[in-house]
Amino acid sequence: MATAELVAASGSGGADSSSTGAFMETYGKLKKELLEDHASEFTDESSLQWIDRMMDYNVPGGKCNRGLSVVDSYKILKGVDVLGHEDAFLACTLGWCVEWLQAYVLVHDDIMDNSQTRRGKPCWFRVPQVGLIAVNDGIILRSHISRILQRHFKGKPYYIDLIDLFNEAEFKMSLGQLLDLITTHEDEKDLRKCNVANHRCISQYKTAYYSCYLPVACALLVAGENLDNFRDVKNILFEIGIYYQIQDDYLDCFGDPEITGKIGTDIQEYKCSWLVVQALEHADENQKRILFENYGKSDPVCVAKVKDLYKELNLEEVFREYESESYNKLIVDIKAQPNKAVQNVLKSFLHKIYKRDK
Numbered sequence: 001m002a003t004a005e006l007v008a009a010s011g012s013g014g015a016d017s018s019s020t021g022a023f024m025e026t027y028g029k030l031k032k033e034l035l036e037d038h039a040s041e042f043t044d045e046s047s048l049q050w051i052d053r054m055m056d057y058n059v060p061g062g063k064c065n066r067g068l069s070v071v072d073s074y075k076i077l078k079g080v081d082v083l084g085h086e087d088a089f090l091a092c093t094l095g096w097c098v099e100w101l102q103a104y105v106l107v108h109d110d111i112m113d114n115s116q117t118r119r120g121k122p123c124w125f126r127v128p129q130v131g132l133i134a135v136n137d138g139i140i141l142r143s144h145i146s147r148i149l150q151r152h153f154k155g156k157p158y159y160i161d162l163i164d165l166f167n168e169a170e171f172k173m174s175l176g177q178l179l180d181l182i183t184t185h186e187d188e189k190d191l192r193k194c195n196v197a198n199h200r201c202i203s204q205y206k207t208a209y210y211s212c213y214l215p216v217a218c219a220l221l222v223a224g225e226n227l228d229n230f231r232d233v234k235n236i237l238f239e240i241g242i243y244y245q246i247q248d249d250y251l252d253c254f255g256d257p258e259i260t261g262k263i264g265t266d267i268q269e270y271k272c273s274w275l276v277v278q279a280l281e282h283a284d285e286n287q288k289r290i291l292f293e294n295y296g297k298s299d300p301v302c303v304a305k306v307k308d309l310y311k312e313l314n315l316e317e318v319f320r321e322y323e324s325e326s327y328n329k330l331i332v333d334i335k336a337q338p339n340k341a342v343q344n345v346l347k348s349f350l351h352k353i354y355k356r357d358k
Contacts (some may be wrong), residue, residue: 026092067095073219104141120261176206208241270296
């Protein structure tokens with residue numbers, strides 16, 4: 001299927017400017033409610049100012065693909081171009097819960113990875129006077145999700161399902177993060193751990209569940225569906241999520257920081273990246289020796305040697321072949337779904353990330 005066909009297939013589910021505007025308006029309302037909650041607990045104005053600034057710095061500002069996917073998916077499931085006011089607000093609110101979860105994860109992830117930038121600006125913990133206060137800020141961000149769900153969804157027939165869904169997403173993400181961290185543990189560096197099986201496991205737990213399955217599952221619940229009836233859809237979204245993570249790994253090395261908004265550090269951090277997995281599979285013994293001697297070192301000379309080896313192994317072309325093959329297989333699997341609306345949800349989701357550059 002050509003890209004143009006995929007765009008057409010996504011139908012009315014694309015995030016237009018009106019959807020984005022309503023989405024951002026909802027953020028303002030939710031933030032105001034949360035600050036009012038905090039105001040009832042704090043008498044110190046500086047604490048409220050801190051939380052206000054912390055939310056604005058970390059929650060909005062990204063592409064918001066995950067959050068907007070809740071809205072887009074719900075519109076497609078409902079078969080409408082424009083949602084009613086209440087439906088739109090509920091969908092946007094759940095979309096922001098996904099974005100709040102993303103913010104919480106990234107604040108902690110950046111600390112654990114010792115990252116420098118995020119979304120084109122310093123990581124929150126690197127902002128002057130923040131430091132490791134960011135650990136507690138991440139916990140506050142996570143608690144906000146529970147407050148939002150309780151305020152706007154308690155009493156809904158799917159409220160407990162939403163609680164379970166977000167708890168499961170956090171559980172899966174923490175497992176993925178653990179696998180990622182122990183694979184790169186300073187005292188146990190072993191490139192043999194960087195294999196297809198480990199990379200797939202990390203990608204599914206750390207990325208696929210909350211980035212791909214969670215937004216669509218939210219939309220299905222609001223639409224009155226039972227998630228147990230969509231196990232095949234869940235598996236397809238996992239595959240899309242793994243593809244998304246592989247794109248991230250590729251862009252970490254070959255992406256333009258001016259476009260991606262972050263400086264890649266996978267090589268320096270000894271990450272179980274798709275690129276190093278592929279390099280180990282394609283390299284001869286001399287090339288593997290270069291990897292073993294230079295991978296995971298911060299010295300720019302070592303990083304350059306690894307990147308040169310990636311180019312020598314033509315991993316850019318290997319990625320393009322993988323991307324094309326994965327896309328075609330996903331389209332076949334999506335077309336096999338009996339529910340046309342669900343097909344369009346999946347195609348819309350795939351379109352959002354296909355051949356992305358950031």
